[in-house]
Amino acid sequence: MSGYTRRDFLKFGAYFGAVMGLGGAAAPTLAAALQRLTESRPPVLWLHGLACSGCTVSLLNSENPGPLELLTQHIHLNFHATLSTATGSVAIDVLEKTIAAGDYVLVVEGSIPATMPKACRVNHEPIGELVLRATRQAKQVPGADGSLQPLVVATGACAAFGGVPAAENNPTGATSVGDYLTQRGQAARVVNLPGCPVHPDWIVGTLAHVLGFGLPELDDAGRPTMFYGKTIHDQCPRFSDYESERFAEHFGDDGCLFKLGCVGPEVYADCTVRNWNGGASDCIQAGAPCIGCASQDFAREAQFPFYRMNPAFPKILAKKAEG
Amino acid sequence: MATKTIDPLTRIEGHLAVKVDVDDNVVSDAWSAGEMFRGFELIMRGRDPMDAQQITQRICGLCPVSHGVASIYAQDDAYGLEVPGNGWRLRNLVQAGNYLQDHISHFYLLSAPDFVDLARLGAYEGDDPKLSMLRDWLRSQDPSPGLIQAAPLLPRYDADYLSEPEFADPVLRHYVTAFDIRILGHKMTALIAGKQPHTPALVPGGITLRPDVKILTAYATMLDKIRRFVDTAMIEDLLTIARRFPQQFNEGRSYGDYLVFGAFIDDEVTGGRYFPAGAWIDGRLEPLDLGAITEDLRFSMFDSTSGLAPLQSDLSPAPDKDGAYSWIKAPRYLGRPMEVGPNARLVVGYHQGHPDIKRLVDWFMGETGMHLDQFNSSLGRHAARVLETKLIADRTVNWLRGVRLGAAEPVCARFDVPREAVGVGLTEAPRGALGHWLEIRGHKVHRYECVVPTTWNCSPRDDQGRRGPMEQALIDTWMADPDQPIEAARVVRAYDPCLACSVH
Numbered sequence: 001m002s003g004y005t006r007r008d009f010l011k012f013g014a015y016f017g018a019v020m021g022l023g024g025a026a027a028p029t030l031a032a033a034l035q036r037l038t039e040s041r042p043p044v045l046w047l048h049g050l051a052c053s054g055c056t057v058s059l060l061n062s063e064n065p066g067p068l069e070l071l072t073q074h075i076h077l078n079f080h081a082t083l084s085t086a087t088g089s090v091a092i093d094v095l096e097k098t099i100a101a102g103d104y105v106l107v108v109e110g111s112i113p114a115t116m117p118k119a120c121r122v123n124h125e126p127i128g129e130l131v132l133r134a135t136r137q138a139k140q141v142p143g144a145d146g147s148l149q150p151l152v153v154a155t156g157a158c159a160a161f162g163g164v165p166a167a168e169n170n171p172t173g174a175t176s177v178g179d180y181l182t183q184r185g186q187a188a189r190v191v192n193l194p195g196c197p198v199h200p201d202w203i204v205g206t207l208a209h210v211l212g213f214g215l216p217e218l219d220d221a222g223r224p225t226m227f228y229g230k231t232i233h234d235q236c237p238r239f240s241d242y243e244s245e246r247f248a249e250h251f252g253d254d255g256c257l258f259k260l261g262c263v264g265p266e267v268y269a270d271c272t273v274r275n276w277n278g279g280a281s282d283c284i285q286a287g288a289p290c291i292g293c294a295s296q297d298f299a300r301e302a303q304f305p306f307y308r309m310n311p312a313f314p315k316i317l318a319k320k321a322e323g
Numbered sequence: 324m325a326t327k328t329i330d331p332l333t334r335i336e337g338h339l340a341v342k343v344d345v346d347d348n349v350v351s352d353a354w355s356a357g358e359m360f361r362g363f364e365l366i367m368r369g370r371d372p373m374d375a376q377q378i379t380q381r382i383c384g385l386c387p388v389s390h391g392v393a394s395i396y397a398q399d400d401a402y403g404l405e406v407p408g409n410g411w412r413l414r415n416l417v418q419a420g421n422y423l424q425d426h427i428s429h430f431y432l433l434s435a436p437d438f439v440d441l442a443r444l445g446a447y448e449g450d451d452p453k454l455s456m457l458r459d460w461l462r463s464q465d466p467s468p469g470l471i472q473a474a475p476l477l478p479r480y481d482a483d484y485l486s487e488p489e490f491a492d493p494v495l496r497h498y499v500t501a502f503d504i505r506i507l508g509h510k511m512t513a514l515i516a517g518k519q520p521h522t523p524a525l526v527p528g529g530i531t532l533r534p535d536v537k538i539l540t541a542y543a544t545m546l547d548k549i550r551r552f553v554d555t556a557m558i559e560d561l562l563t564i565a566r567r568f569p570q571q572f573n574e575g576r577s578y579g580d581y582l583v584f585g586a587f588i589d590d591e592v593t594g595g596r597y598f599p600a601g602a603w604i605d606g607r608l609e610p611l612d613l614g615a616i617t618e619d620l621r622f623s624m625f626d627s628t629s630g631l632a633p634l635q636s637d638l639s640p641a642p643d644k645d646g647a648y649s650w651i652k653a654p655r656y657l658g659r660p661m662e663v664g665p666n667a668r669l670v671v672g673y674h675q676g677h678p679d680i681k682r683l684v685d686w687f688m689g690e691t692g693m694h695l696d697q698f699n700s701s702l703g704r705h706a707a708r709v710l711e712t713k714l715i716a717d718r719t720v721n722w723l724r725g726v727r728l729g730a731a732e733p734v735c736a737r738f739d740v741p742r743e744a745v746g747v748g749l750t751e752a753p754r755g756a757l758g759h760w761l762e763i764r765g766h767k768v769h770r771y772e773c774v775v776p777t778t779w780n781c782s783p784r785d786d787q788g789r790r791g792p793m794e795q796a797l798i799d800t801w802m803a804d805p806d807q808p809i810e811a812a813r814v815v816r817a818y819d820p821c822l823a824c825s826v827h
Contacts, residue, residue, distance in 0.1 A: 053383070073456070097471065283518060287524065
């Protein structure tokens with residue numbers, strides 16, 4: 001994490017000054033130089049497609065860094081429609097200056113209405129065109145094939161995999177950011193952060209990693225393995241109930257939540273060990289099944305099971321019985 | 324005459340464009356355009372009704388709980404369920420936590436920058452740790468061309484802001500504190516409902532959580548912190564802004580007709596809801612009549628039949644429809660544009676003689692000299708939101724005390740999804756009256772329709788050409804500099820628009 005405050009830099013400056021025998025007078029200059037190291041890091045540009053702003057609100061739920069520390073000490077957020085004081089023409093000016101200067105970390109929240117461009121516009125421009133323009137100018141990182149490609153952080157279920165707007169009946173042709181860019185022939189290194197919404201640690205941790213240490217390790221679906229490496233089921237606080245086949249039959253019951261629709265075995269995310277809202281709880285702790293909001297299949301087909309037995313359940317149990 | 328467009332109108336939820344005609348620095352006409360459509364009601368068709376509370380929460384990341392609650396109320400109604408005491412009380416606690424974070428977010432994070440000069444942070448001379456951090460950050464901005472100086476807090480319109488240190492500094496101190504305080508509201512919600520935004524624990528019949536003493540104690544502790552913040556900071560800042568910008572009690576005047584569906588089940592209140600349902604029309608109090616609701620589509624980007632009641636209309640998107648300028652529909656009540664939100668709840672409650680509302684509103688009017696009629700103004704809308712934050716924070720203590728512990732205490736009624744049924748779920752989102760209408764055929768959702776607060780407030784013109792409430796509120800707004808239309812932006816933001824909700 002780039003967790004240095006100006007005060008830290010003054011302190012480091014004094015420390016390095018002393019080490020190098022420069023005395024106190026050189027400290028402010030050194031402090032300024034060190035500080036510039038962090039501030040010359042690329043700014044962040046955050047765009048909203050077919051979104052509910054849930055990922056934005058989740059970002060604001062970040063703790064250590066809290067939201068203001070995040071925005072002022074860790075990242076330089078050039079533009080964000082919900083958080084920018086700039087509005088109207090001032091906001092457009094900020095947006096266009098940012099894109100013209102390029103080399104920013106692009107974050108997209110929400111999916112793209114590929115077949116109905118008017119279903120999401122900013123200043124008359126379809127969001128797909130804006131995202132495409134912004135992608136071309138974004139900071140470049142090595143792609144899967146080693147060539148340099150613009151980096152796009154697709155935050156939340158909608159941007160990563162399409163989400164609810166792309167669910168069956170999808171009237172706008174809503175599609176994930178990665179698929180949209182592919183359709184438009186735009187190469188990009190897309191980091192997918194599924195979850196509905198994204199967990200604050202997933203987005204803040206990814207940005208911190210990108211800014212401080214480069215691209216994190218990603219799986220085949222573009223997800224950082226540091227957050228999406230294991231299934232919910234394998235990290236479930238009710239795993240022992242599953243093992244001893246104690247199943248909840250009704251809401252409020254103790255026991256494994258399979259019969260109430262838990263899809264934990266098919267979902268890669270660390271909710272149950274990380275917990276949500278500063279460690280307050282998570283779905284399973286609250287007696288609710290994992291509804292698979294971080295899954296590629298989340299809500300996609302009308303059959304996707306919410307609160308009713310996962311069709312995979314009998315198969316999983318049979319496999320378990322075989323040992 | 325000049326035409327000015329504010330697009331994107333930021334610091335709200337979602338994609339809103341506002342266009343105004345300006346004559347001699349005064350707004351002579353206004354258009355509100357919702358710029359995003361996803362088609363939730365089409366996506367709901369053919370799904371299992373149990374999906375509804377999860378799918379519809381995704382309409383909005385700011386008030387998902389409101390949609391979750393409206394959806395489970397609609398299902399309670401359709402399935403004929405009696406919700407146990409713990410069930411409705413815990414639902415209230417979930418909804419209250421979200422209201423508190425939502426109102427605090429709106430007043431401070433989204434709206435305060437319209438009234439207090441954030442650039443003043445650079446001149447801060449006190450010793451508050453967070454304000455000092457922001458001052459140092461502002462002063463140390465790197466002038467590299469790709470970095471927007473002090474973004475996202477700056478730049479902003481040049482305007483008349485609260486900048487005198489003795490008044491601005493306390494507001495700024497509370498502004499920075501609010502970033503952390505609002506998190507507590509979401510934590511309270513998550514304690515009961517698992518996570519937030521988008522909670523998994525809201526289900527027909529009640530809730531999935533079996534509460535324990537640790538959860539209730541943690542909830543009580545956070546609630547207490549929020550109540551202290553509301554009493555010592557938020558109300559004080561409202562008074563500061565009201566004294567510094569008293570003309571805002573006359574700006575943003577709209578029709579003054581209000582609609583309330585009612586919110587928070589409460590067994591100690593007549594009518595069963597802490598905020599009771601009702602309508603205030605033409606200066607008269609009327610009982611709520613759901614049959615009076617229709618939705619006009621003449622200026623909305625749909626080519627389905629206009630003027631029908633919820634569940635009657637098909638939803639057929641037509642982005643290129645002639646003359647249409649918004650994705651938002653134009654809901655009307657007895658054919659009239661109605662305003663919804665905290666001011667509607669307080670005005671209707673006041674006229675119904677609600678003791679808590681009356682006491683607090685009377686106190687505020689005494690402090691500021693404001694008249695009840697001035698809830699129909701930009702500052703009146705902010706004031707109602709702040710006062711309501713206190714009402715909810717205080718009342719939540721009762722709901723919390725009513726929760727019973729023990730394995731024998733049911734949290735959820737048992738049920739089967741019926742083959743055919745119709746249900747209506749009414750509540751109040753932080754932004755106003757919210758209704759979900761559900762029709763089940765063959766155990767599946769046949770039709771689902773949401774009539775949402777910002778749809779009422781930010782609607783375009785109706786079939787008769789009458790402007791929506793917010794469009795009307797913009798008329799006669801005076802602007803010092805039409806190229807920096809902060810006065811118009813203030814009128815809009817006072818409505819706390821949620822565009823993802825309004826179109827969905």
